[in-house]
Amino acid sequence: MIEGEIVNLRAPERDDLDRLWTWINDPEVIEHLSMRYPMSREAERAWVEMQTAGPLRFFDVRFAIETKDGAQIGSIAFHRVVAEQRSATLGIMIGDKAHWSRGYGADAIRTLLRFAFDQMNLRRVDLSVDADNARGIACYTKVGFTLEGRLRQARYQRGRYEDLLVMSILRDEFEAAAG
Amino acid sequence: MIEGTLVNLRQRELTDHLRTHAWLNDREVTRFHPTRYAYSLAYEEAHYRLATSSGQTRERASFAIETKEGLHIGNCGLTLQYAESGSAELGIMVGDTSYWNRGYGTDAVRLLVRFGFETMNLHRIALAVYDFNARGIASYRKAGFVDEGRRRQAFYHRGCYGDTVIMSILRDEYDPGAGRGMA
Numbered sequence: 006m007i008e009g010e011i012v013n014l015r016a017p018e019r020d021d022l023d024r025l026w027t028w029i030n031d032p033e034v035i036e037h038l039s040m041r042y043p044m045s046r047e048a049e050r051a052w053v054e055m056q057t058a059g060p061l062r063f064f065d066v067r068f069a070i071e072t073k074d075g076a077q078i079g080s081i082a083f084h085r086v087v088a089e090q091r092s093a094t095l096g097i098m099i100g101d102k103a104h105w106s107r108g109y110g111a112d113a114i115r116t117l118l119r120f121a122f123d124q125m126n127l128r129r130v131d132l133s134v135d136a137d138n139a140r141g142i143a144c145y146t147k148v149g150f151t152l153e154g155r156l157r158q159a160r161y162q163r164g165r166y167e168d169l170l171v172m173s174i175l176r177d178e179f180e181a182a183a184g
Numbered sequence: 185m186i187e188g189t190l191v192n193l194r195q196r197e198l199t200d201h202l203r204t205h206a207w208l209n210d211r212e213v214t215r216f217h218p219t220r221y222a223y224s225l226a227y228e229e230a231h232y233r234l235a236t237s238s239g240q241t242r243e244r245a246s247f248a249i250e251t252k253e254g255l256h257i258g259n260c261g262l263t264l265q266y267a268e269s270g271s272a273e274l275g276i277m278v279g280d281t282s283y284w285n286r287g288y289g290t291d292a293v294r295l296l297v298r299f300g301f302e303t304m305n306l307h308r309i310a311l312a313v314y315d316f317n318a319r320g321i322a323s324y325r326k327a328g329f330v331d332e333g334r335r336r337q338a339f340y341h342r343g344c345y346g347d348t349v350i351m352s353i354l355r356d357e358y359d360p361g362a363g364r365g366m367a
Contacts, residue, residue, distance in 0.1 A: 041268070089220065090340045128345075129337055154333015154350050158308055161269040166307065171333050171350070 007068070009116035012109055014068035014081065016061055021069055022046075022053045024077055028100030037138040038098060041162070063088070063125060070099070070113045078104045081113050083121070083130075092129040093121060111144050118148070119183075122176045131173035135160060142170065149182040150174045186247070186299060190291040193247035193260070193299070195240070200248050201225075201232035203256055207279025216317045217277055220341070242267070242304050249278065249292045257283045260292050262300050262309065270307030272300060285319065293327040301358050310352040314339060321349060328353045 007014040026049040028034045035041065056067060067082035079099040086093040095117065099110050121127040133156065134141045146152075150172040158166035186193040205228040207213045214220070235246065246261030258278035265271045274296060278289045300306040311329065313320045325331075329351040337345040 090338065090345075092338060131335065131338070151336070153336055156310065156350065157330075157332055157352055158354055159269060159271050159310070159352075160266070161307070166269070171335065173336060173338075175337060 007116055007120055009112045011073060011112045012078070012116065013071045013073065014113065014116055014120070015071060017053070017056050017067055017069050017080070019053060019057050021077060021080075022050055024100060025049060025053060025080070028079075028098065031100070031102075033102065034098065034100050037135045037141060038096075066093070066117075066121075066125070068113075068117070070097075070109070072104070072109070076101075078109060079113070081117050083117075086125075086127075090129070091127045092131065093125075093127055095130050095132045106140060111148050114144070114148050115183075118174065118179050122179055128176040129173055131171060133169045133171050135162075136168035136170050142172075145172050148174070149178055151178070186295050188291045188295045190252065190286075190288050191257070191295070192250045192252065193292065193295050194250055196232065196236050196246055196248050196259070198229075198232050198236050200256055200259070201228045203279065204228060204232070204259060207258075207277065210279070210281075212281055213277065213279050215342070216314060216320060218339070245299065245304065247296070249276075249288070251283070251288070255280075257288060258292065260296050262296060262304065262306070264304075264306075265310075270305065272304070272306050272309050274300075274309050274311040289320075290323045290326050293323065297327060297353060297358060298360070301355050302360070307355050308352055310350065312348045312350055314341070315347040315349050321351070324351050328357055328359060330357070 026046050029040055029044050059065065064086050069077050070079040070081055071077050078101040079097065081097045083093040084096050097110055097114060099105055118130060121130055132145065134145065151174065152170055152172055154171040156169040156171060159169040160167045205223065205225050208219050208223055243264045244261065246259065248256050249258040249260055250256055257280040258276065260276035262272045262274055265273055276289060276292060278284060297309055300309050311324065313324065330353065331349060331351055333350040335348040335350065338348040339346055
């Protein structure tokens with residue numbers, strides 16, 4: 006269990022299945038995520054089985070995000086960790102929409118960054134975000150991420166091509182922001 | 185066979201592993217390439233055996249670069265990232281350093297871009313290049329790629345961190361005349 010200000014991060018568990026399955030079939034939740042096809046409960050179960058079968062380790066960092074009273078509200082993970090570069094790519098989903106726009110995502114990210122820099126010895130964390138995902142961009146900016154590129158028309162969705170923004174935060178920037 | 189002005193792109197063959205193995209163990213070549221560990225000839229042969237025993241797909245189209253005389257001087261390819269978005273990533277290595285700075289790489293990139301848009305029906309082709317690879321960046325610009333970002337300190341190579349430049353070309357920026365030997 007890794008403690009943040011208003012959330013805790015814990016290892017994923019099998020019992021998370023029904024929440025995850027509901028969230029990733031919710032068009033509002035996945036609007037800015039990479040998945041776009043309906044997911045069967047069996048397929049999601051297989052995914053959760055795989056995710057919970059082994060221990061978390063340097064190359065497999067994924068957490069359930071919980072409120073302080075133990076309710077799971079989302080997931081956060083590093084999709085790609087490159088050891089030589091000490092860099093990772095972050096992905097987050099707040100599936101419980103009642104907890105949107107209230108700082109839970111930002112706290113989860115800060116908590117994971119602290120873990121990434123202090124425990125994993127990473128020095129760069131990056132992410133990509135839909136250019137029209139204003140809520141996401143505001144959150145990442147608030148946490149201290151810097152815009153470093155615009156992948157033009159890199160994502161097709163809802164009948165049109167859209168830009169993806171690349172953002173990153175380096176270890177010394179995070180330390181400076183955290184004070 | 186895809187014919188360009190200075191080079192042709194052909195399917196990869198098993199025996200290409202010999203030259204490729206030499207290039208991947210040439211520090212001058214891999215200075216610009218993400219390869220960092222030494223690979224055995226056996227490993228490279230196994231890799232080629234696997235790669236050449238199946239057909240090309242839209243997921244991964246890879247080619248050997250040949251001069252017009254049939255000399256294998258490098259490799260290149262496109263890897264699909266998202267089928268829905270029609271986006272792919274381009275990779276190229278001119279391993280024979282005597283063909284550097286002479287337009288061979290640029291010609292291969294133009295052919296690959298043409299193949300990506302006209303045959304694979306891509307919408308976007310992107311690549312990442314180390315910021316100190318001025319020759320590569322100039323070549324990609326010449327082939328129509330546009331700078332769109334800089335991943336700060338995104339790679340560690342030979343003792344220091346450096347930036348990666350992201351470049352791309354979109355289908356509507358692609359000039360069909362450019363890859364047809366009309367340059």
